[in-house]
Amino acid sequence: MEHHDVVVVGAGLSGIGAACRLEQDRPGTPYVILERREAMGGTWDLFRYPGVRxxxxxxxxxxxxxxWQRPEAIASGEAIREYLHDTAAAYGVVxxxxxxxxxxxxxxxxxDARWTLTxxxxxxxxRLSTSFLYLCAGYYDYERPHTPTWPGQEDFAGEVVHPQFWTDDIDHAGKRVVVIGSGATAVTLVPAMAQTATHVTMLQRSPTWVTIMSEGGLAPGISRVLPKRAAHAVNRQVSLALNTxxxxxxxxxxxAAAAYLRHGLRxxxxxDEAALREHFTPRYNVWDQRLCVVPNxxxxxxxxxGTASVVTxxxxxxxxxGIRLTSGRVLEADLIVTATGLRMLAGGGVAITLDGEPARIEDRFVYRGTLLSGIPNAAICIGYINASWTLRSDLATRYVLRLLDHMREHGLAxxxxxxxxxxxxxxxxxLSSGYVERADxxxxxxxxxDPWSLRPTYALDRATMLRGDVTTEMDFVPART
Structure with a gap:
């Protein structure tokens, strides 16, 4: 049977990053990346709806x-996809x-101290086997988004589409469009489609907290003064400090946080105080759900x-x-986009067993936010919910490599x-977001x-993941001689 020291599941942002770290920090390690789709990029290859960013x-x-060498801080899906492909090529992981x-x-x-994968x-x-399994498949289902149904949906004379299944042949130019939703996908779709549609209405059940960001970065002046690499490092630290x-x-x-956001929205x-109260003042506290970013x-x-509007x-x-609302108003539409959210999926949906016995990961505790209690030689890549995913996914990978180094140095299997x-x-x-609550x-x-809790900030997490003791509350088995 084909065998690898490490198997990485998923060739998206986390999986490519893990492979690049393997190439840099453990050159010569036999590994393979298993990707269910036909292309790299994960989320950024899957989502092709207008304006995806x-x-x-x-x-x-x-x-x-x-x-990141480009001038924009909030990047398009195409630019991110290109960045991922270039990175994979540069580090020899393609x-x-x-x-x-x-x-x-x-x-x-x-x-046998190994996994057999089907x-x-x-x-x-x-089938193939591996000594260490690293699940980098993200956190949601690529095949099944959250798709509620409504009475009379079959009566609608136009087209209904979910953004996760957007294809190039969907034409919205010159059409009346209703986008159902108020999250990150909706606030991205509406201004992008409004450039060519007759009108786009964002229909939301309740408002979401929105923050407005400059497309040039949190410290745009720095990029004009310093060389690219130095500017990136400074911008990164400024972003970390401000977000944290x-x-x-x-x-x-x-x-105070709500007042700050309302000031920018105003x-x-x-x-327009009426619009602020009705459409952009949520009933929940800031960061009870993930913030939506509106660049520029x-x-x-x-x-x-006048090409877009919001209806609550x-x-x-x-x-x-179109759509008849509870108030009795009818929103006329030729195209309805159901930006109703994700369906979460842990570990890419891989069925895990230990010597043939089911090992439900939902019954496990996370160790350092990466390993799983009672499950040997396996890790799951989990990013931050209150900051960029990659910040923590990279720390998780570096922790996994530290653990592998410790095992090699001490002859542990x-x-x-x-x-x-x-x-x-x-x-x-x-978070209290709908997609999180549905995945309870x-x-x-x-x-x-510690080590069974997730650190809330990158600075604390970085110290633990890069310098913490990898033997704390761990059991090891020596390799056979």
Missing amino acids: SDSDMYTLGYPFRP DKVRFSTTVVAADWSEA LRTPKGEE GFYQLSRRSPR RALHG ADLFRAMRA DTIDRFVPE VARPRTPTGLEERPLLD GMFPKQGTR
Whole structure:
């Protein structure tokens, strides 16, 4: 059976980053990346809807070992996809990716100290083994988004599409469009589609907190003074400091954080207090859900131009000409886009067993936010919910490599986080967003003490992940001689 020291599942932002770190820090390690789709890029290859872009600045969403060189801080999906492909090529990992390969199941053999993976490929079912399994498949289902249904949906005379399944042949030019939703996808779609549509209406059940960011970066003047690499490093530190500071403010003084955001929104709305109260003042505290980023106030510019509008109401039913609201108003539409969110999926949906016995990851605690209690030689890549995903995914990878180095240096074959007893449970993702609440009970848990809790800030996390003791509350098995 084909064997690799490390198998990385997923060739998206996390998986490519993990492979690049392997090439840099452990050259010569036999590894392979298994990607279920036909291309690299993960999220940034899957999503092709109009205007798709990052909702984190690229100084922190990009890899620390490959600085973002373009002028814009909030990048388009195409630019991010190009960045990922260029990075994979530069570090020699492209040939390590095996496409159209889905990891269906992974079974650990205690006697052999290795995983056997069951794969679904174009050639049929295959198997390979690995000493260490690293799940970098993200956190949501690529095949099934969250798609609610409404009464009368079959009566609508136009087209209904979910952004996750957007294709190039969907034409919105000259059409009346209704986008259902208020999250990051909706605030991206509306101004992008408004450039060519007759009119675009964002229909939201309730408002979402929005922050307005300059497209040139949080410290744009620095980029004009310093060389590119130095400017990137400074912009990265400025972004980290501002994002961390605002998150801490939101947790400790939610009223002050809300007042700050309302100040920016009031300016973008040119003092329209009624619109501010009705459409842009949520019922929840700032950072109870993830912030939506509006670069250069493009959503508000489209609203002022009359090509876009926001309606806060609930849907009564679909009608042939569009959507009838609970208030009785009918929103006429030729195209309805259901930006209704994601369906979360832990570990890429891989069925994990230990010597044939199911090992449900939702029953496990995360160790250092990366390993799983009682599961040997395996890690799951989890990023931040309150900052750029890559900040933590890169730390997770570097921790995994530190653990592998420790095992090699001490002649160890197995590393297993010791299952804690009497540990108070907390949700892994501390958000009240709909997609998180719908996934309740599907993800591993965290505890309330180190090493079973997730650090809330990058600075604290970095110290633990890069310098913390890898043997704390761990069990090891020596390699056979």
